[in-house]
Amino acid sequence: MAGSTSSFVIAQAAESAGIPVPPADAVSEAAPAAAAQSVEIIIEPAVSSYPDYLPTELLGYDLMAAYEIVEKGGPVVMILLALSVAAVMVTLVKLFQFSWLRVGATGKADKALALWIGGRHQDAYAAVSESASPTAVVLAHGMRGLIGGVDERTVREDVERVAVSQLSGLRSYMRVLDSTVQIAPLLGLFGTVLGMISAFQALQSAGAEADPTVLAGGIWVALLTTAVGLSIAIPMAFVNSWFEGRIEREKENIEGVLTSLFTRRATEAVRTAKPANDVGTRVAHAAE
Numbered sequence: 001m002a003g004s005t006s007s008f009v010i011a012q013a014a015e016s017a018g019i020p021v022p023p024a025d026a027v028s029e030a031a032p033a034a035a036a037q038s039v040e041i042i043i044e045p046a047v048s049s050y051p052d053y054l055p056t057e058l059l060g061y062d063l064m065a066a067y068e069i070v071e072k073g074g075p076v077v078m079i080l081l082a083l084s085v086a087a088v089m090v091t092l093v094k095l096f097q098f099s100w101l102r103v104g105a106t107g108k109a110d111k112a113l114a115l116w117i118g119g120r121h122q123d124a125y126a127a128v129s130e131s132a133s134p135t136a137v138v139l140a141h142g143m144r145g146l147i148g149g150v151d152e153r154t155v156r157e158d159v160e161r162v163a164v165s166q167l168s169g170l171r172s173y174m175r176v177l178d179s180t181v182q183i184a185p186l187l188g189l190f191g192t193v194l195g196m197i198s199a200f201q202a203l204q205s206a207g208a209e210a211d212p213t214v215l216a217g218g219i220w221v222a223l224l225t226t227a228v229g230l231s232i233a234i235p236m237a238f239v240n241s242w243f244e245g246r247i248e249r250e251k252e253n254i255e256g257v258l259t260s261l262f263t264r265r266a267t268e269a270v271r272t273a274k275p276a277n278d279v280g281t282r283v284a285h286a287a288e
Contacts, residue, residue: 076191076225080184084232087180090173091239098243102133103170103250109135109257112143117264121147134166135253142261152262163254170247177240181233188229195222 098104108131115124125143128136141162145155199218 074191074225076187076194077228080187080225080228080232083180083184083187084236087177087232087236087239090176091236093173094243097170098246100132101170102131103246104253105133106135106253106257108133109139109253112136112139113257113260113265116143116261134163134170134250135257137166138163138254139257139261142258146261156258156262159258163251163258166254167247167251170250174240174243174247177236177243181237181240184229184233184236185226186229188226191225191229192222195219195225198222 108128112124112127115121115127121143125140125147128140128143131137131140138159142155142159145158146152150158195218199222202218
């Protein structure tokens with residue numbers, strides 16, 4: 001009742017002021033019509049185009065940008081990623097192998113050589129026979145042959161065979177890393193060439209209405225494969241060089257211990273005074 005009274009008072013005030021007031025029935029009829037014409041706006045959350053099983057984060061890093069790079073790069077980027085996964089797996093395997101075999105460690109070999117030169121042949125052989133180091137394995141073969149009475153020339157030839165076998169084991173799967181270093185930049189360049197061809201074809205199709213921004217977008221997508229290829233090849237080049245250096249160092253260790261085994265480090269055992277008419281003195285006088 002109070003509501004109707006207030007409405008009547010407002011209507012009278014509006015009429016006295018000269019403001020037209022629609023009839024109450026018209027207002028009541030227009031209200032449902034306006035309500036029927038009102039549109040309900042529903043904002044739905046954005047749906048990702050990537051499968052649900054793909055992780056969106058890894059160690060705090062957003063992986064959506066990586067997915068976008070793979071999507072824009074196409075098959076070439078997928079091949080590069082597969083190549084990088086293979087190279088990383090080989091790197092981990094080689095690190096485990098080098099650590100397990102203690103590549104570069106010569107402590108036991110040096111101790112065994114000291115015992116061998118001192119005449120304790122059995123103790124020297126026991127010091128290296130249980131070691132898995134390539135240097136120790138080759139040295140153990142040489143000591144075993146000499147202790148068994150085999151001719152020294154035959155022992156020299158046979159330990160060379162063992163040394164080649166040990167070094168070949170260290171070089172196993174290294175071609176994967178070397179191939180990654182050489183192929184990854186070429187694959188990236190190949191993807192860039194394909195992308196540039198597609199971009200210029202789109203530019204030709206557009207004719208006079210070509211949009212420079214569209215061409216620029218196609219070019220940066222094309223260059224994406226080269227960037228991915230270089231980002232894979234550069235770190236793998238360092239890894240491959242490090243492994244090759246360790247293998248070369250192990251080869252030098254093997255050659256050194258074998259030479260010491262057969263010569264017994266004869267020149268280090270000589271402790272005599274230098275004669276006055278030695279070769280060095282004669283060469284010095286000749287130079288004067």
